[in-house]
Amino acid sequence: MVGSGKLSPAKLDALRAALKEARFPKLPRVALSEKPVYDGFTYAFVHGGYEVATDDVAMPAGLRKVLGALPSLDAS
Structure with a gap:
């Protein structure tokens, strides 16, 4: 949902x-x-009381999935 500030249910x-x-x-x-x-x-992920800092190179595979599931920061 572009511009709504909310993710679709899926x-x-x-x-x-x-x-x-x-x-x-x-x-x-x-x-x-x-x-x-x-x-x-460099990224900081915070979830469930845990915080993880990582970069593009050393990012654990599980966090790559999280990053991929987040909405794009592209303003277009």
């Missing part, structure tokens, strides 16, 4: 499933690549 279900599959309690608190990626992104 997309919300997909996000909830991705969050559950990510298993936040089992993830490292910080997962960063050994070498800095100067044009990369």
